[in-house]
Amino acid sequence: MPKHFILQIETATQVCSVAISVDGRTLAFRDVDEPNVHASRLTLLVEELMHETGLSFADLAAIAVSKGPGSYTGLRIGVSTAKGLCYATALPLIGIDTLTAMAAGFVAEQSHPIHAGTYLYPMVDARRMEVYTGTYDHRLNPLKPAAALIVDAHSFSDLDTNQQVTLFGNGADKFEDLFAANEHVVVISHFKNSARHLSGPAYRAFLDNQFENVAYFEPYYLKDFVATTPKQR
Incomplete structure (x- = not known):
């Protein structure tokens, strides 16, 4: 073969x-x-x-x-x-x-199976308290599509007692202190x-023969690029 x-x-x-x-x-x-x-x-x-x-x-x-x-x-x-x-x-x-690849990579790197009540949130930094993220279950089934999300202390407050969310990626690192006291939110730092x-x-x-049209394929930016002027030093 x-x-x-x-x-x-x-x-x-x-x-x-x-x-x-x-x-x-x-x-x-x-x-x-x-x-x-x-x-x-x-x-x-x-x-x-x-x-x-x-x-x-x-x-x-x-x-x-x-x-x-x-x-x-x-x-x-x-x-x-x-x-x-x-x-x-x-x-x-x-x-x-990108988020699907992150979720697959995170699951593959775990030494133990992920609990059935765990929701995975791969996060790419989008500056300040905003991230690009999606939601996956423990079997990598997508539950929510990619979106730009502004995270604060009240995010993920609707979880049941047996549910947990796991945040990882360069966008999740900045939330480690924010959710330090929340037993339902686990931040895995330094995931690359x-x-x-x-x-x-x-x-x-x-x-599955899922190929792109090379001539027309473009990145999925999610949000339009906004040029900024560098600050004067």
Whole structure:
């Protein structure tokens, strides 16, 4: 049975990440968690990973990219790179919802099964107290679509006694103190986006022939980009 190698790109947050998976399992990956490196490092990471695995683009079955929501600049660079590679190689393009990939990656990294009463909230920072988030149950079924949410102390106040929400991602870190005394809200700090989180979702999309139109595919920004003027120093 032939193996299906997929090149995966994740640039929705500050982390610049590339991975290669085989039949839904991560074969190798690179994560660089530094500000403003997507434009300068992304293609180099791709080259490094292809060399490390000994693969050529002819060996790949598809290219997958985290499509958002997330950083406007990061998504633009990631999607542009993925589309360019698809044009050059005639490989199909797979777009994976960033929050779905985060939820899948979070569940895969847990050493114990997640309780049935737990709701997962992957969060991407959208400045101040706002985040991009969606809701998933413990089996990764989506319950609420991606939305921009302003979080305060009264958020998640309608939970039953046997329910719990778990917040994770770079948007969740800032709420650690806010919910420290709330036993129904658990904040998992320092969870980082990674292209390896796309491995399972990308393979399932590949098997289902869920490919994007390379010519018309655009990132899912969720909100319009608003340019700001840098403050005078």
